[in-house]
Amino acid sequence: MVLPQAARACGLAAASDVSGGWLTGQLTALRGRPGLRLTVACVAPRQRRALCGTLDGVQYHILPQAGALGPLLDETEPDLAHLWGTEYAAAAALQQAAAARRLPLLVGIQGVMRDCAAHLCGGVPAACLHSTPLDRLLDSLIPGALLDKAQADFDALARSEAALLGQARYVTGRTGFDRRAVTELAPEARYFPCNETLRPLFYTGTLWHARDFGSAPVLLLPQGNYPLKNLHTLLRALPAVLRRWPDAVLRIAGWPPVDKGPLLRPVLDRLFPYQRYCRRLAHELGVAEHVRYTGPLDAAAMRQAYLDADVFVLPSQSENSPNSLGEAMLLGLPCVASCTGGIPDMLQSGAEGLLYGKPLDAEALAQSLCAVLAAPDGGAALGQAAHTRALHTHDPAANAETLAAIYKTILQEGAP
Structure with a gap:
């Protein structure tokens, strides 16, 4: 997804804060920390060209394809990459690009697709779960929300995420549910707990x-x-x-x-x-x-x-x-x-x-x-x-301090 801050920095219209809550909150808490230079990259295939902008001391890149992540790493020369959105193709591209450059990669998970896929259609009648050839023809003309198609997509995302986690060295999560999933899917990874920070508006006011x-x-x-x-x-x-x-x-x-x-x-x-x-x-x-x-x-x-x-x-x-x-x-x-x-x-x-x-x-x-x-x-x-x-x-200062300490620990261990 394109974060609202990235859209504003790059001059895109309609940068409403409808989604991306934990990323928005954590970014707000992290920016401006002494000694920390932040570059945020969002992959948005609907964009025809790469966009770049700076807002509140953070550099943002909106990339039209995941293949641009490797060149961006060469350009920005980070000490560490932090990956969000483990199930998507861009995640695998970043993992591969980081490994090729011997760049430490921290994988952040927000639950696992394996569990989502297993429970996607629970309690829905079987008649709703199977599309006909006519349904699929109509869907090719007017994209809908066919449940068997959604199930296949979720299953594929679960496999993609499991493959990525199987190669992960550092993983951060929030709950015991996360930790158990990492134990099964990323048995060689070191797990770092870190709570999420939510959108700033929810910490103030009535x-x-x-x-x-x-x-x-x-x-x-x-x-x-x-x-x-x-x-x-x-x-x-x-x-x-x-x-x-x-x-x-x-x-x-x-x-x-x-x-x-x-x-x-x-x-x-x-x-x-x-x-x-x-x-x-x-x-x-x-x-x-x-x-x-x-x-x-x-x-x-x-x-x-x-x-x-x-x-x-x-x-x-x-x-x-x-x-x-x-x-x-x-x-x-x-x-x-x-x-x-x-x-x-x-x-x-x-x-x-x-x-x-x-x-x-x-x-x-x-x-x-x-x-x-x-x-x-x-x-x-x-x-x-x-x-x-x-x-x-969801204490912003405490969570930012925890995440910064995780970064420091990984960097002290050196490149993979």
Whole structure:
């Protein structure tokens, strides 16, 4: 991805801070440290030519192809390279270029694709998982979101990432989930723990406060357009919430399912089977009128969305240390999440929020949501404890110091 800072430095339009949260936060905390010269490279195949610019003392390069990473290393002559985005082709290109130049390479992981691929389509009916020749023909003309195609892509990314980690010498991660994955996939690598730093806007300003929501609490889901994020289980949990709070609303951050009117709807239904399934499921359950999409939100709008909600819900089937959960905790919003991946390392269930067991257990999810909403304080005590925990986990100065110390340790060991 092109980081917002890189887009601004290189004069690109629409540099909104919609994604790249942990990179944005860590970069903000690192820049300006004495003795540290930072060059950030983003590979963006849609760009026709290489772009370069400087912002706040950091040099940014936006490259049209991964093959340009080697020449960039020759040009900038870094002492160390830090790789993010382990599953993509650019990652392998950087690993190869660094090895050819005997340049130390630190691999940063944010969870592993192997786990994402294994749980990508859990709980989705088999009829949605298999495309027909007609579906694939339509997809070649109008790119959609066919689930068997997505599964094949995730499986390929998992293999690519596993191959890269198998050659890694230094790896940094955040959670016990990370550490276990590195033990299996990168047994020869040295592992360095380092927590993530989130977007600066979430460390300042107004915190969340409980409100009298009456019969209309607001549930906030950060993403719902592919089955790994498990909107379908949340929809199944919603009727139990509505029985107690009949005007409850589920807000989903991001684009709503594509709809171009009744004439094209049959085509889009074929191209977007998960969205079709969720739409039909919501109607069958009688909850469709309670589901609202916000459209894409930049950092400021996302911050306000947290403050306007009564509970944050993250029912994902695979996660490591999700930015959205960290941001919600920083603001003190009470959280309900699945007990999966690295999430238990971020939040203590019962004290800082509620975790429910199996991600596909709609009844357990509903019980957890109702428990927070029915709490006499509206979940304020959970939110305050989460805020305190998140300030420690996502402390920008401490995390920048830890990462700088990791760099120093690697450099002291010398080139591979």
